[in-house]
Every structure is written in structure tokens, then in C-alpha cells.
Amino acid sequence: MNFEHCIRCTICVENCPVFRVNPEFPGPKQSGPDSQRFRMTGEKSVDSWVSLCCQCKRCEVACPYGVNPAEIILNAQIKYAGEHMRSPVAIMFANNYYLGTLGSLAAPIANRIAATGIAKKFFNLAGISTYMPFPSFDFISMNKGRRRLGKGQRKVVFFYGCFLNFNRPDIGKKIRDMLISMDLEVVMPSQVCCGLPALGNGQIDLARKFASKNAAVFGEYINKGYDLIYSCTSCGLTLTHDYPGILGIASGKKIAENSYNVNEYILRLIEENHIAPEFREVRRKIAYHVPCHLRALGIGYPAVRLFSKIPGLDFKVLDDNCCGLSGSYGFKKKNQATALKIGAQAAAAVKKSNPEAVVADCGACRMQLSYMSGIPALDPSEIITESLVIK
Numbered sequence: 001m002n003f004e005h006c007i008r009c010t011i012c013v014e015n016c017p018v019f020r021v022n023p024e025f026p027g028p029k030q031s032g033p034d035s036q037r038f039r040m041t042g043e044k045s046v047d048s049w050v051s052l053c054c055q056c057k058r059c060e061v062a063c064p065y066g067v068n069p070a071e072i073i074l075n076a077q078i079k080y081a082g083e084h085m086r087s088p089v090a091i092m093f094a095n096n097y098y099l100g101t102l103g104s105l106a107a108p109i110a111n112r113i114a115a116t117g118i119a120k121k122f123f124n125l126a127g128i129s130t131y132m133p134f135p136s137f138d139f140i141s142m143n144k145g146r147r148r149l150g151k152g153q154r155k156v157v158f159f160y161g162c163f164l165n166f167n168r169p170d171i172g173k174k175i176r177d178m179l180i181s182m183d184l185e186v187v188m189p190s191q192v193c194c195g196l197p198a199l200g201n202g203q204i205d206l207a208r209k210f211a212s213k214n215a216a217v218f219g220e221y222i223n224k225g226y227d228l229i230y231s232c233t234s235c236g237l238t239l240t241h242d243y244p245g246i247l248g249i250a251s252g253k254k255i256a257e258n259s260y261n262v263n264e265y266i267l268r269l270i271e272e273n274h275i276a277p278e279f280r281e282v283r284r285k286i287a288y289h290v291p292c293h294l295r296a297l298g299i300g301y302p303a304v305r306l307f308s309k310i311p312g313l314d315f316k317v318l319d320d321n322c323c324g325l326s327g328s329y330g331f332k333k334k335n336q337a338t339a340l341k342i343g344a345q346a347a348a349a350v351k352k353s354n355p356e357a358v359v360a361d362c363g364a365c366r367m368q369l370s371y372m373s374g375i376p377a378l379d380p381s382e383i384i385t386e387s388l389v390i391k
């Protein structure tokens, strides 16, 4: 922890979406390095407001002195959660992988029940926000079906994450098939949640349990020469930053060094002459919302580099705003007003560019921005596969 390096310039504060809209949150400087000076290991946490931070990491990207206010706050959130009674809603969201497994198994019934008025009343009583519909579950999750597909010298493991697994396997399969078409062997071994929802809800032991399971599987594949591919940028940030970092996973460094965002990987395949694709014309006008966690990954905007190769594609890059949902953050009733205020700014930026679709690499961003702008949302792969022709 490097709170001593903070020179109190407040650049992080200017970049904090929660501070901008919620006066109860003192901002990254005060919640992070300033308060850390007074947090004693043996003392019980009293700063309940740390839970108002949505962990978008914008403060860390902005800090010119390499301080990690979001990580300092995350540690404070975990300490606070460990010392106080957990709310049912935090327990529920931390265990989203198990809920997703159940929801997917009982998909048609679970979706119908979740949409009823009684279910909404129950959710509200339990502290869950219902301002927008929950994503519906799909019975045919990514977990089902063949686990090894395609042939090729080059081999990849696909980490599809919970959202594509339980809610949008159609997008997951599109990405999988796109990778197969690139002369790659694609393996989708048994995998669990990356651990981010558990970490974000203060349950570090549960997050470590998920991470250890994944790391054991992926580590073996990496040893055999496979690269690890992820699509959701929040999963990617967890794999590359939290596995070797706060979660202290033994093979975390190896996982971080061998993990690639899917679009970053396609660009790499092109640069290394593994593929020489043609890009067909796509006459569409889109707004590309840059997820906060893609910014935090520090890999640039690979989807944008691919979009710029597509003839006819009219796209506007929007990277000034967080969508406000931040995984389960906005689904908590206590954060609803904050999530909506942040989201309103991002949705206004989308609407201003008057696109036919808003595109984002994060399922949560897509849900929030589509709901708030009334404009359909797409994953970048849905645009890229429309154009890409592998010869």
C-alpha cells in the first residue's frame, strides 16, 4: 500500500464518478490515502462510507503519482465487511455464480418468476434495486456442450465469465466460433466466476476460493502453451490484477502474463501474420462506451483499433463516463440513486451521438446504457464478426 506517496493533488477526486453525484462519499483521496494514515490494524473500522465506492478504478487511472486509492478503499471495504454483519443483498451478490447456476438450470421458470410484481416486492424488501429488469437466464449456458473445439498449432483457453455463461451464451458462442475460425484450438475447461462479485461485496475468502479453482485449471493449460482469452473487461481486470495482487494467488503472475482481451488477441494474431483477415463493409453508426475496467487494464482500446479497420463503420468513442452500474453496485437499493445519476451522464453522451447501437465490452455497461438511453446495446464481437472474413 503506497498511501504515503499521495501529494493531495485531488486529481483522483475530479475523476471519481461517485463523488460527483453523491455528497455522502468523501471521494478517493479522503477515503483512500488520507484515511489510511489513521486506519490501525487492531482497530475496528468505523468508516461505513467506504462501501459507497463502486470500484470503477477511475481514480487509479487518473493518479499521476502511482497511488492506488481504489485498492486502499477495497481493503477498507473488506475489513469493514469482515467486522460487521453482512447484509443479505451483499451475501446474495457475492454468491452470484451459484445463483446464476440455479437460474440457468431453471431458466424459463426463474425468468418468469423474476418478472412478477411479487418477486419485485420481495427484491425491494431484501434491498435489491429493480429499476431495470434483471438479465434473463439462458438454459443453454456456455458450461454445457463440447469443451475442446477447432484445430490449430496455436491453442487458447476461453474464460467466458458469468454474464456470457448464464445470460448471453449467444455472444459467448459467437466469440468462441470467431476464435475457432482463426485456426486456433479453443478449449473451455470447467470454470467458475472470476471472483470479482465476491471481492466487491467484501468476501475475500470466497473470491479466493473461486480464483484458486480457476487458477489451478488455467495454470495447467498455460504450462502446456495455451493463452488465456477473456471477453468481459471486468473479468480481465480481476484475472490480471487481483489474482496476483490482492487475492495473492500463487500462479497469479503467470495467469496475468498470459491473459489477453479477445480483441487485443485478434490484433496480435494479425500483427504476427497468423491470420490475414479481410474486413467487409459494415454500414452502421455506433457509440462505443469504454468500460472503466478496460481503461484500468492499460491495454488501450483494442475494439476501437479493430473498428477502425472496418469500412463504412461510423463510430464515436465515449470514454468520459462510468455507466454507474458497476456489476452488483447499482443493483443495491442503497446505491440506486447514485447509479442512476452516474448512468444519466453516460446515457446522455450516448444519445447525443445518435447511434443505432451502443457498444461496450462489459455486459453490465450494456444493460445500464441500453436501459437508460433506450438504444440497443451490442458486444464489440457482434460488430467485428459482421465484418471479419478469415481467408
Ligand code: SF4
Pocket: 015, 016, 017, 018, 019, 027, 028, 052, 053, 054, 055, 056, 057, 058, 059, 060, 069, 070, 073
Ligand atoms: S474506484 Fe471509482 S468510485 Fe471508487 S473512489 Fe475510485 S473513482 Fe471513486
Ligand code: SF4
Pocket: 005, 006, 007, 008, 009, 010, 011, 012, 013, 028, 029, 033, 062, 063, 064, 065, 066, 067, 068, 069
Ligand atoms: S491519490 Fe493520487 S491523484 Fe489522488 S490526491 Fe493522492 S496523489 Fe493526487
Ligand code: SF4
Pocket: 054, 055, 056, 234, 290, 291, 292, 293, 294, 321, 322, 323, 324, 325, 326, 327, 362, 364, 365
Ligand atoms: S459497469 Fe462497466 S462502466 Fe460501469 S464500472 Fe463496471 S466496467 Fe465500468
